[in-house]
Amino acid sequence: MPVPRPPHDASLRLVRRVVTLPETGRLVVATDLQGNLDDWALVEQTFERYVREGVEPILVVTGDLVHGPELTEEEWPEYLGSFYRDASVELLARAKRLQERHPARVHYLLGNHEHAHVGGPIVAKFFPDEAERLESMLGPQEAQSVRSWLREWPFVAVARRAGIVMLHAAPHVPITCVEDLDELPIEGVFDGEDGDPIIRERVAALFWSRTTSTERAHAFLRAIDPDATVAIYGHDVARAGHAIDREPLLCISTSFGCYDGDKLLLEWDLSKRAESARHVAETGLKPLRPNARPVHRA
Numbered sequence: 001m002p003v004p005r006p007p008h009d010a011s012l013r014l015v016r017r018v019v020t021l022p023e024t025g026r027l028v029v030a031t032d033l034q035g036n037l038d039d040w041a042l043v044e045q046t047f048e049r050y051v052r053e054g055v056e057p058i059l060v061v062t063g064d065l066v067h068g069p070e071l072t073e074e075e076w077p078e079y080l081g082s083f084y085r086d087a088s089v090e091l092l093a094r095a096k097r098l099q100e101r102h103p104a105r106v107h108y109l110l111g112n113h114e115h116a117h118v119g120g121p122i123v124a125k126f127f128p129d130e131a132e133r134l135e136s137m138l139g140p141q142e143a144q145s146v147r148s149w150l151r152e153w154p155f156v157a158v159a160r161r162a163g164i165v166m167l168h169a170a171p172h173v174p175i176t177c178v179e180d181l182d183e184l185p186i187e188g189v190f191d192g193e194d195g196d197p198i199i200r201e202r203v204a205a206l207f208w209s210r211t212t213s214t215e216r217a218h219a220f221l222r223a224i225d226p227d228a229t230v231a232i233y234g235h236d237v238a239r240a241g242h243a244i245d246r247e248p249l250l251c252i253s254t255s256f257g258c259y260d261g262d263k264l265l266l267e268w269d270l271s272k273r274a275e276s277a278r279h280v281a282e283t284g285l286k287p288l289r290p291n292a293r294p295v296h297r298a
């Protein structure tokens, strides 16, 4: 049965939601910073070092750059890993500057925490409304400018030659082609009860799924690129730094919810074929802090 589409509004410019990465260079993937500025600085340093070394890096951050805890060390619970204090305002500003310096090399994918600023459901882990909390710190003018920026973020990045697809959450949403994502509205979807329940379900699946079946993951990959072999995402906390529920799924944790020694980045030669999630994990994962002692990481 065809899925109903929202009425087409010719005045709205279509936002491309899938970004295709170059076929050569070094891919660096980070996930879920959630306002951790020290971890962000390490991601940035890695990228900038590769720029200087001329290895043509491409940075993809799979969303949830914002919304961290503002707890004291005494209040800090064990399940949140290493202590930090939210610095989402500064992190966003630095992320924006990095992208402005390297517009073709730095890509941020929309996560559910960014979506909360532009039509997504309220996120309320550390504040009753985390988007409202961040916007109150940004002030009205800056908040508006941040929202305009977030509205343009893609949902998916694809490295076609490598066969790698990146997104925020597990690739559970049923799509058949790239246009299904381009045409998916993110605003007005969760307002009231009038919205289309199918659209609502799809948007929720896109930004909130923690895992999926092999079959649904392959269907998602095929819709993006028939030759894609691996899906890389974050959203969930993998305390050991990464998790492979089943092929072709590779969940990576770069920062949020982890101890420093367990935090991982992915680095991958864009001209090299990814054979499986296991192959990518075994050869591409790098500790964010090589000198920190692992706690849960094997």
Ligand SMILES: [Mn+2]
Residues within 6 Å of the ligand: 064, 111, 112, 113, 168, 207, 234, 235, 236
């Ligand atoms: Mn998330």
